[in-house]
Amino acid sequence: MxxxxxxxxxxxxxxxxxxxxxxxxxxxxxxxxxxxxxxxxxxxxxxxxxxxxxxxxxxxxxxxxxxxxxxxxxxxxxxxxxxxxxxxxxxxxxxxxxxxxxxxxxxxxxxxxxxxxxxxxxxxxxxxxxxxxxxxxxxxxxxxxxxxxxxxxxxxxxxxxxxxxDLAIDTIFPVLLLLPLMLWLGWLAIHRGFKSFARLAQQLRLRSNNNYAPFPLANEGEEVDLVKRSLNHYLARIEQSFAREKRFSADAAHELRTPLAALKVRLQRLQESPSGDLQQEITELLESTNRIINLVESLLTLAKVEGQLELTDTCDLAKVWRQVLADNYARIEAKQLHTEIHLEASCKRAGAASYWYLLCNNLLDNAIKYAPAQSSIQLTLEQHQMLLCNPVDSQHQLDITRLTERFYRGKQLHVQGAGLGLSIVAHLATQLQVDPEFSYHDQRFCVQLYLR
Amino acid sequence: MHILLVEDDAMLGQAVALGLNDRGFNVAWVQTGAAAISALQHHAYQAMILDLGLPDLEGSRVLINCRKRGLRLPILILTARDNSHEIVQQLDNGADDYLTKPFDLNELGARLRALIRRQQGHTSATLSLGELQLNTETRVVQLQQQPISLSRREFELLKALILQPGRVHSRDQLEASVFDQDTDIESNALEVHVSNLRKKLGNKEWIETIRGIGYRLKQPGQGAQ
Structure with a gap:
């Protein structure tokens, strides 16, 4: 036994x-x-x-x-x-x-x-x-x-x-004979009982990312209703949590941007006034304020992309890249960088153009920042992958495994930035369902995105 | 220029008021929505800078109140929120422009001047770049004071380029400016119009091709043949 x-x-x-x-x-x-x-x-x-x-x-x-x-x-x-x-x-x-x-x-x-x-x-x-x-x-x-x-x-x-x-065999024979039939009937009964769970699983699979509406209780069985009630409770908690996060971002934006605006405006006024010896210090203070403003904007962007993004829209990634390149062209020229661009005529992807713009703009911003003057940036966009490469000064040291960590800047502290750009990229990539891969060999840094 | 500034934050309000005064504006500063409505009832302003997050009532309510009462002064929204839906909503409610905090004082001054100019009908219909002039009302284009005949789409293309000279425009931006939304665009349609425009301007280098991205307009006279 x-x-x-x-x-x-x-x-x-x-x-x-x-x-x-x-x-x-x-x-x-x-x-x-x-x-x-x-x-x-x-x-x-x-x-x-x-x-x-x-x-x-x-x-x-x-x-x-x-x-x-x-x-x-x-x-x-x-x-x-x-x-x-x-x-x-x-x-x-x-x-x-x-x-x-x-x-x-x-x-x-x-x-x-x-x-x-x-x-x-x-x-x-x-x-x-x-x-x-x-x-x-x-x-x-x-x-x-x-x-x-x-x-x-x-x-x-x-x-x-x-x-x-003979008597024993005659007794056990019908028992064994009926076993397959009993198994088949049992399987049918269990399968029918579990159909409600299969339906619930399918409903969950087909749900859009931002749909937190409760599942209606349709008298499909005590067990299914129990699971639905728990799911509904969980969905309500997630919805509340996202609403709290959104409120936090909005409140934080207001509370941080207003005093920074006051600081910047006051420093601008001081810079314009004839204050003699203090001019240099005021200019430096204004630069520091602008850095803080950039950091706050990056933090707010990061908070936003860490939440759930809506993926109902679609956009043309080739158009987004052309816009990002056009908007950054003045910086590319200022550093006398060469560009080797190969873009597909059209590359449709799920997700709002503004999210893709943010992702691509962060990647290009990084490439422009770290590429030495007069070097070359390569961009290739195909239907299933995107590759952006730029050379990096030999003095730069990067730990490729830590690139997407918040505030990680390696030893490039002299380059302006907050170390949040690639963290934002990583979060956006996850939300937009693309897989980023970073590589750094022979003073050449590449980002490859596998578009699913 | 008499401006009403509605900003509840004392540090920012005071600094903006002083900064704009330095730039030749005469600024009246209030800190609540009720005070703004009252000020608009008793004084005539040429423009209003309106913060959205006010302590007593939302800036959007002040905006709607103004437009309902038929006040046509230009209103520039100041906001610490970067929610595009909210900005679009305020523009639909009757705002003329918006600026996100933190902002540049010079940019705020320039935007106010542009808004007031537009309100007073002083905006010029003529866009110029060096020896090139384009009149958006008469649709006449002149180079070295000689008229050039352009098709409707060539005119729109040149207008889009001359509005921001020296800036790179993506081909998609230019297509959106030149072609109607419902038009089926041939893949080389924009290149054909650019090519025709170059021929009519008589200098191929003025409209520069930025490979893989789009085009930009150099100032006529730069890099001339």
């Missing part, structure tokens, strides 16, 4: 399908119950068969005592013979499985069937005993009514065993 439960546990543990697990468990329980039932029936049948045949042996012994014992004694006394062997007729296969031995108490005569064990092998004993020769024999012994002779009746156990086996 223990090995059965161990095997069942192991089998259930290996299976990942709940339907299969239920089916295996139900089949196992069915087989176990059937096995116990069959064993019970077999033991009962054996007992009843033994009872029946033992009763029959008693009746046969009594009959032999009346019909055979006295005439045989007279016949043998008259013919002065000592024993009479009843030969086998070879008419039935069971013929040799029943035998008897009738003999005088003083040993003066005996009548016996051919092949019966002799007195040395099976000595007379009243009542039921067993004898284990080549086969197991059931033995019944009794004295005749006049007390002059005794009868020993023997029955081979195989004679009974065949009947027991």
């Amino acid at each position: 223990r090995s059965f439960t161990d095997a069942l546990t192991s089998l259930l543990g290996k299976s990942t399908s709940i339907r299969r697990r239920i089916l295996i468990a139900v089949s196992a329980v069915y087989l176990l119950c059937s096995g116990i039932t069959v064993s019970w029936i077999y033991l009962e049948v054996r007992h009843e068969v033994d009872e029946l045949f033992d009763a029959e042996m008693i009746q046969q012994a009594k009959t032999l005592a009346v019909i055979v014992a006295e005439p045989a004694r007279l016949q043998l006394t008259t013919s002065k013979a000592q024993s009479l062997v009843v030969p086998s007729l070879q008419q039935h296969s069971y013929e040799d499985r029943i035998a008897y031995r009738i003999e005088a108490l003083d040993g003066s005569w005996q009548v016996l069937t051919e092949g019966v064990p002799d007195a040395a092998a099976v000595p007379f004993q009243t009542g039921f005993t067993t004898y284990q020769g080549e086969q197991l024999w059931h033995v019944f012994g009794m004295l005749t009514a006049d007390g002059q002779s005794r009868i020993l009746l023997l029955q081979e156990d195989e004679f009974r065993a065949e009947l027991r086996s």
Whole structure:
């Protein structure tokens, strides 16, 4: 029993399908119950068969005592013979499985069937005993009514065993025959029961990213309703969380931008006033303020792209790149950079153009910042991938595994920036379902985006 | 130029008022929406700078109130929010321009002057670049004071380029300016118009091709043949 439960546990543990697990468990329980039932029936049948045949042996012994014992004694006394062997007729296969031995108490005569064990092998004993020769024999012994002779009746156990086996097989056969049918019916019932879950899974798969509407409870079963209620609760929490994040971004934007605007305007006024020695310091303060403004804008952008973006629109990535290049062309020229541009005529992708613009603009901004003057930037846009490469000064040191970390700038602290650009790119790439790959070999930095 | 500034933040409001005064504006500064509505009832202003996040009522309510009362003064929205939906909504509500905080004081002054000029009908219909002149009303183009005959699309193309000379325009931007939204555009249609325009201007180098990106207009006279 223990090995059965161990095997069942192991089998259930290996299976990942709940339907299969239920089916295996139900089949196992069915087989176990059937096995116990069959064993019970077999033991009962054996007992009843033994009872029946033992009763029959008693009746046969009594009959032999009346019909055979006295005439045989007279016949043998008259013919002065000592024993009479009843030969086998070879008419039935069971013929040799029943035998008897009738003999005088003083040993003066005996009548016996051919092949019966002799007195040395099976000595007379009243009542039921067993004898284990080549086969197991059931033995019944009794004295005749006049007390002059005794009868020993023997029955081979195989004679009974065949009947027991036949009865047991007849019982277990329908159980085994019905098992596939039961499994099929069970599978159908489970499959039907799980259809509601499959429908729910499909609804979840087809949901748009920003749809937090609750699933209607459609009386599809207690279990499905339970899952739906939990899902609805979870969706409501996510929606609240996103709403909080959006509010936070809006509030943070207002709270940070207004004092920065005041600071910048005041510094601009000071810069314009004739303040003599302080001019240089005011200019530096204004530069620092502009850096803080850029940092705050980057942080707000990062907070925005870390939230859930809507991907309902589609845009042409080739158009976006042309716009990004056009908007940054003055900076490219100022650094005397060469551009090698290969853009597909059109490359449609899911996601609003403004998100793609932000991603591409951050990548190009980085390339322009870090490419040495008069070097070359390469951009290739194909239907399934995008590649942007630029050389990097040999003094720059980059840890490629940390590029998308917030505020990571390597050792390029002299280059203006907050170290958030590629972090924004990574978040946008995830949201826009593209896989970015960064590489840095031989002073050449490349970003490859695999467009799914 | 008499301007009404509506800004609740004391530091910013004071600095902007002083900065604009330095630039020749006469600024009246209030800190609440109610004060702005009251000021507009009692004084005539040539323009209003309106912050959206006010303590008593939203700047958008002040804007709607102004337009409902038939006040036609130019209104420039100052906002710390960069939500494009909200900006579009304010422009639809009757705002004339917007500026996102933090901003450049010079840019704010320039935008105000442009708004007031437009309001007073002083905006010139003539766009010039060196020896090249383009009149958006009469649709006459002159080079060295000699008229040039341009097709409708060549005119629109030149107008788009001359509005921001020296700036690179992507081909998609120019296509949007030249062709109607519903027109099926041949892949080389823009190149054909650019080529024709170059021929008519008599100098191929004025309209520079930026390979893979678009075009830009150099000042006629620069790099002339």
